[in-house]
Amino acid sequence: MRILLVEDNLDLAHAVVQHLRRGGNAVDHEADGLSACRFLEHERYDLVLLDIGLPRMDGLSLLAELRRRGDATPVLMLTERSDIEDRISALDVGADDYIGKPFDFRELSARCRALTRRRQAQTSALVRIGPMTMDNAARRVRFHNRTIDLPNREYSLLEILVGRLGQVVSKNEITNRLFALSEEAGSNTVELYVARLRKKLPRDFLRIVTVRGTGYLAETTHGNGMAHD
Structure with a gap:
């Protein structure tokens, strides 16, 4: 699976990248929304992991731009666990799923697999x-x-x-x-x-x-x- 992680917390980003790569995935990382938005104009991924609170361009704005230009790549939003408004906004804008921080890496991996299976119209692993x-x-x-x-x-x-x-x-x-x-x-x-x-x-x-x-x-x-x- 080819995954783009957009996360400005570098410690968390490093941990997520290492975990997903150990699972056999190809993972790239961008630390701000605007750079990720430009990057996704010419690179294609199986999945985007997208934080909401990003510098230069927040995650909801980036997601809205992706959907506006017809990019249907599955997006898993990384949200603060207590912020229900962010979760609702993410789903309304076009997110496929969300996971609250702090999260268990095993759950993160399972949600990534579920989203890619859904895209391939598979009902099981x-x-x-x-x-x-x-x-x-x-x-x-x-x-x-x-x-x-x-x-x-x-x-x-x-x-x-x-x-x-x-x-x-x-x-x-x-x-x-x-x-x-x-x-x-x-x-x-x-x-x-x-x-x-x-x-x-x-x-x-x-x-x-x-x-x-x-x-x-x-x-x-x-x-x-x-x-x-």
């Missing part, structure tokens, strides 16, 4: 492709009765490819969704993660095909479809 099951909440893969252990970044890569099963996903898109702009991702980094993932997947069922000069394509060898529970 469980995805089945024939005998393979992906539990996106637990970030666990099972093939028949065997668990396939994947580090978070490899799991995120599998999510990206399986989400477009049978379609080519460009290397540039994978890079953008796996790594934050502040992270060093060399030209061979994606190839390295693809190679690691290939070694762990059941090759007689799911293949990752390299499309030269374009990207990668995940396909099943037996024509099994994908289902959500």
Whole structure:
């Protein structure tokens, strides 16, 4: 998941970024509303975490501007727990959800996952492709009765490819969704993660095909479809 955090409390922002990155997400950070507004004119994210009390442009004004220009990116507002008026205003302006400060990082992660599932019209975190099951909440893969252990970044890569099963996903898109702009991702980094993932997947069922000069394509060898529970 590619996430933009807009938060001016640098200590909190650092903690949130580190937590979400440990979960396999690509997370960027902006500390003021105006910079974030300009940044979002040319960058696309799966989710925006948006504080209300921001310098130069407050969170509600930024959200209103995003919706005015047709940006439907899911937005999770960070609000003060006691301020019900801010929560109501955020929802009225176009926020998809809110979480009150101080918050538990586990709840934050769960709300992020729920919003991205909602955008993909999924009703559950469980995805089945024939005998393979992906539990996106637990970030666990099972093939028949065997668990396939994947580090978070490899799991995120599998999510990206399986989400477009049978379609080519460009290397540039994978890079953008796996790594934050502040992270060093060399030209061979994606190839390295693809190679690691290939070694762990059941090759007689799911293949990752390299499309030269374009990207990668995940396909099943037996024509099994994908289902959500």
